[in-house]
Amino acid sequence: MRPVRSLGAVMALVAALATGCGGGTDTSGDATSGAKTVTVQAANGAVTVPAKPERIVSLSPAHTETLFAIGAGPQVVAVDDYSDHPPNAPKTKLSGFKPNAEAVIEYKPDLVVVSDDLNGIVKALEKVKIPVLLEPAANNLDEAYDEIRDLGLATGHSDEAEKLVTDMQASIKETVDASSKAKGLTYYHELDNQLHSVTSKTFLGQIYGLFGLRNIADEADEASSGYPQLSREFLLKQDPDLIFLADTKCCGQNAETIAKRPGWSDLGAVKNGGVVELDDAIASRWGPRLPEFVKAIGAAVQKVQ
Template sequence: MRPVRNFGAVLAIGIVMVTAACGGDGDDAAKGGANGAQAVVVQAANGAVTVPARPKRIISLAPTHTETLFAIGAGSQVVAVSDFSNYPAEAPRTKLSGFKPNAEAIIAYKPDLVVVSDDLNGVVKALEKVKIPVLLEPAPTKLDDAYDEIDDLGLATGHAAEARRLTGGMKAEIQRTVAASSKAKGLTYYHELDNQLHSVTSKTFVGQVYGLFGLENVADKADKATGGYPQLSREYLLKQDPDLIFLADTKCCGQNGATLPKRPGWSGLDAVKNKNVVEMDDDIASRWGPRLPEFVKAIGDAVQKVQ
């Protein structure tokens, strides 16, 4: 199974602040020192989680959240990240697994905050039993949820202002990219997750990103109660003949523009003949964090080329 590929359902994310009797905003309450540190409460998918002000020993078991923590300036507070957290390079990568989390191994790092995107092996309850705050921030179903999760991490780590600046910049960059590619409506596309022809439909987070451009997803008609991630047949894809092909399996499966014509029948596809095959970074195309605008730009650039 490939990592961080299934964008599951997400609960609505909200933020609640624990303030002193005299009041105060999120940034002030997150500060420590002489002003008196206040814990914060973050409303995550596992409920209201109380987090100490500016936690100093954070563990991230999700590559997307690792990227976010460093992007908002909380990198120095991170003591360990999961084995698949390969970006940024300075992240303290360990053998901790986000897919088969081991509570004892996590506890050994003495964390004061653990961030996960999935509650596997009952890790959330196991850590809560020993009073370790855990934020469950699952894969989002829409863009607003992705931005809310970044804001959650900002609040939890004492970097609320930085998180807001990050999401504001992301939104603006994505809007500019989409506006420059407004004539994409009517073009069809195929997004490939692996060389077994697994794809995404428009109901998934990835599919909704493509939907910003008005692109039509050839996988939508093939989805039959597969949760938005159907495995397409070669015959079906050849019949659909998409205008654009996006390969999100260049790293995992070694796929690129040169390998597609070698597949039976694929050399006749319009996207292959017209060189409208887009080689994507697997990680960027599967994560919903700070590098999301890069994913959007890759789509926008491809659309511009077709036009």
């Protein structure tokens, strides 16, 4: 599932998180075999790319993080305007929300990585023979790991990608195992200050589910979108044990600001220190910093119990 965002950008991400994920990885052309190209199964089909591309453009903050985490950073020549991590990523004015094929082509990429096919960017680049990997927002942990492996294969860093996946799995397991199951504890995850939230069936909801937390937004999702907008009355009535704020940067929210909302000062989470201020970016991306999000949840669970 970021840097400071407008509400429109937040909701664009919400739409992205609702999409499906790409296919599996075809290792038949792994760069270690000496082949000149490799084939990766992505959401846009089987994509053939150079065995080790030298001019990568990323239009996805989550994938930018992964590329650098697996050692492909030196191959990246440009990233989109929301790719704020790591700090040394070559940030540009390229947009992942309104991608412009001509602007991307100016960087002469031999591989472009996207998480959404907006403005027909995939076909536009394929038309000029530029390989594009469409790796959408992950629906679950397995898909997140699969996409990391895809990027490893596509960039000549399969071993590093596999190690990253193994390390992430171990860290997440350690955090969950160290936190006793949150039996009966309820939570509210805030996407923005308009009270948009996530349900248990979303990627984020499944992460919370690892700890046995109960999501108050589930019964409010009448449209089954996975991303309902809660009413103030409903939220106050539910009185969640934990409140996770994923809008600290986009909307300037924190424990102090929400305590000033009408009626919120009486909520148990507000009175008992159950408000958790998350980094918007870490709480919305399905890449290498996911274990940090998990640790934030684990620490909150242990504090409340």
